[in-house]
Amino acid sequence: MIAPSIKALILEQCLPILITKSSDKNVVMDRMSVPATAMTGDEQLQKYQEEFVHRRLLAEVPDLIKILQDIGQKASWQNRLEHRRDQMLRGRLDVSQYIRDKRRPVERPRTFPLIIQERQFDTPENRLAAGVLGSVRLMLANEVFPTNTAESILARSHFRTLTKYSRNDVFSAGRKSSFTRKDLALARFRVARRMTGNDGPYRQLLDWIDDWLSLAGLSDGSDNDRALDLALPSSDAYWEKIFEVWCLEQVRASLIRVGWATESSFRLHAARNTGPIAQFTKNQQVVDVYFQRQAPMGKGRWLDVSTQNALVGIIDVALSRPGTAPLLIDAKFRFKVLKASTSEEQYKMLGYAENFAHSQPSSGSFGLLVFPSDIVDRKSYSRGEFSRLTTLRTDLRSDLFAAYFDEEIKSWLKD
Structure with a gap:
């Protein structure tokens, strides 16, 4: 029986090369926790950056999909008032405009000035979610591993799932291929003050982004002593x-x-x-x-x-x-x-x-x-x-x- 400590040492010493090894299409991919030190602060990380990012993404996307699902079920929204005219009296009558119309000749067909209240999902946190969704889809579309390998098949499966979510009204209105720092800051502000009506999933989204950016080397304060998850077989x-x-x-x-x-x-x-x-x-x-x-x-x-x-x-x-x-x-x-x-x-x-x-x-x-x-x-x-x-x-x-x-x-x- 080989001790877990020996397994961990074997994995740490060969991880940079191991992540470049693709698996047979019938192999079941799993989520394996590995020491961050094995892939950070080393020239190997730069050499195998594409494989590292792709395996991290394949491991982390299921969490993102669950977060997007929870957001879509109860997304934040804001009201927008729109002035329009219609032959049918629907919505709220714009009384001031109606009185002004009385002083003018009657038009045929007759129309009524209305104030329509519309619920829109164009909020900072929804734009942030849409940007993350779009950027992850782009990364998955750039297949790193050969076709018909377990890694490639899993990437296409995640891509199809995210494509389905991208058609949701919550995410389609602000569909982007990236997110802005402004939306990230506004989303943090609104979640901290419980202004979204569904703070749990949005807070999870912010945590997911922080975790992703820190170990991708895009933000300060990465903690190399902790573990990270990669998509690898674990049998x-x-x-x-x-x-x-x-x-x-x-x-x-x-x-x-x-x-x-x-x-x-x-x-x-x-x-x-x-x-x-x-x-x-x-x-x-x-x-x-x-x-x-x-x-x-x-x-x-x-x-x-x-x-x-x-x-x-x-x-x-x-x-x-x-x-x-x-x-x-x-x-x-x-x-x-x-x-x-x-x-x-x-x-x-x-x-x-x-x-x-x-x-x-x-x-x-x-x-x-x-x-x-x-x-x-x-x-x-x-x-x-x-x-x-x-x-x-x-x-x-x-x-x-x-x-x-x-x-x-x-x-x-x-x-």
Whole structure:
């Protein structure tokens, strides 16, 4: 059993890259609370600003929809008096104008001067709600994630719901794509003095705006110690994906620590189907990083007896460079104490070496198994100079893991 504190640390360390990973269309999106420090005050936030804002929006929009629903059921309003003439005596007679008309010749058809009282929803707080609705619809329309992913499907669902609310008379009269600071200030004033007739939902709207602006970096006083909500799957199975992304982040950080440089964005949803997700360079040498791709291993030599199709193998992370076999990294989200056996996972890695051996530029193979644990421990096996298999148990709270991880990367690089 993996402790919640370990899960929280895994999530915090890989969150910037994790939010760029789109989910299959059948995955149910949930609302996951994450530490604000993982996405604020860091260059990663600027790099993945679009994904961050979009996931926050997908998580927060259900609250906004509920607020707009409550406002629409009992919206604030104001009376407006309109002077008009009509052949039918409806509304209130404009007596002073009627007396003045008596002194004039009678017109045919005869009309009556009327004062019509109309209820209008053009109040500062309704204009504010309409502006927020419009701006959120625009952001949802700008889809960040690929079509037919769970994130894209959820965004379109929220967009359709907000479009329906935008046709409500309360919000359509002042339909905008943004709101003004003036309306925000007036709405605060009117709600504070209970002038709206339905202060609860309008106060919730103001709180929603404050929360959104503070963590979007648009207002002062953001509190990085608190949590924020992002739209992410929260199933137990998804934690395996999170740990895989965490291992990818360790690869990125390790290569940088040992002197390699990259300009790759590490956007998982933008990665090509077969190509590397990132490329690192050093002294005119190149290392390609693959995430959940078979490409660097080549074609398997074990064939289906019926179809002759090769047995495939998808590794979590693979590092590839000319002249040597790739380094295969398998992330195992299973808690392993020191005495627990890892032979099953080790033989699986040796199976990769057997199936793809003929595709490698040398006869060797390199593998690294990573497990969360309550201790940092490393055990390596070798077969000559060109083959190495390491099992690495990691306590995420220890600095020793990074040192061991760097040594495995350097061993493969021959640095």
